[in-house]
Amino acid sequence: DTEVTQTPKHLVMGMTNKKSLKCEQHMGHRAMYWYKQKAKKPPELMFVYSYEKLSINESVPSRFSPECPNSSLLNLHLHALQPEDSALYLCASSQEDRSSGIDNEQFFGPGTRLTVL
Amino acid sequence: AQKVTQAQTEISVVEKEDVTLDCVYETRDTTYYLFWYKQPPSGELVFLIRRNSFDEQNEISGRYSWNFQKSTSSFNFTITASQVVDSAVYFCALSEALGTTDSWGKLQFGAGTQVVVTP
Numbered sequence: 001d002t003e004v005t006q007t008p009k010h011l012v013m014g015m016t017n018k019k020s021l022k023c024e025q026h027m028g029h030r031a032m033y034w035y036k037q038k039a040k041k042p043p044e045l046m047f048v049y050s051y052e053k054l055s056i057n058e059s060v061p062s063r064f065s066p067e068c069p070n071s072s073l074l075n076l077h078l079h080a081l082q083p084e085d086s087a088l089y090l091c092a093s094s095q096e097d098r099s100s101g102i103d104n105e106q107f108f109g110p111g112t113r114l115t116v117l
Numbered sequence: 118a119q120k121v122t123q124a125q126t127e128i129s130v131v132e133k134e135d136v137t138l139d140c141v142y143e144t145r146d147t148t149y150y151l152f153w154y155k156q157p158p159s160g161e162l163v164f165l166i167r168r169n170s171f172d173e174q175n176e177i178s179g180r181y182s183w184n185f186q187k188s189t190s191s192f193n194f195t196i197t198a199s200q201v202v203d204s205a206v207y208f209c210a211l212s213e214a215l216g217t218t219d220s221w222g223k224l225q226f227g228a229g230t231q232v233v234v235t236p
Contacts, residue, residue, distance in 0.1 A: 031222055033222065040229075041228075041229075042208055042226035042227065042228060042229055043162070043208075043224075043226055045223055045224065048222045048223070050222070055222070056222065056223065088160055090160075090162065092162075094222070098222075103150045103212045103222070104167070105152060105164045105167045106164070106222075106224065107164060108154075108161055108162040108163075108164075109161065110159065110160060110161040111160045111161060113160070
């Protein structure tokens, strides 16, 4: 299984709602990532998890809260978002070989298209 | 400062023409990785290739080929005999500073090049 799955595919939420994005992979990857992508722009890294621990937070506002319950799952909890947070949210995973000095390719999911009203 | 430059915003070709996408990168590290990803209209980024800084061999995979030149800090990508299915945005990305905890796993993407292939 070489797939990263994301749910939901589309999400529309109000600024007072609480919602969660889910990501799952079964490739045995121990690094997982959240990216945000605005239209006609490259993906922007938000968070990196390595062995279920948060290793990078790119100064993301606290209204985005990541969670890694186990090695296969990654969640992104959303609360009190702003309309400018509307974007495509991409999850990715990769083998974690940092100790070997290897940076492996990241495999991306199809993304969740989020609209904040 | 932009680490990865993809100067071509959009390239339009007719089917069967070749198309070359330019990628110029900037880094002070001696160990780094370069990647190309394809993003079709569906949105999912598809991994195409990874190259480390010590491997300057060019690579060919079917209709795709890559030219890595450290001397010019470039990692260009050519699609030979383009097809309509090649229409997508193509991103070049750089990963550096592998030994630094707060930089591992950080992909720095270029702005992307939109390729439009018409029949």
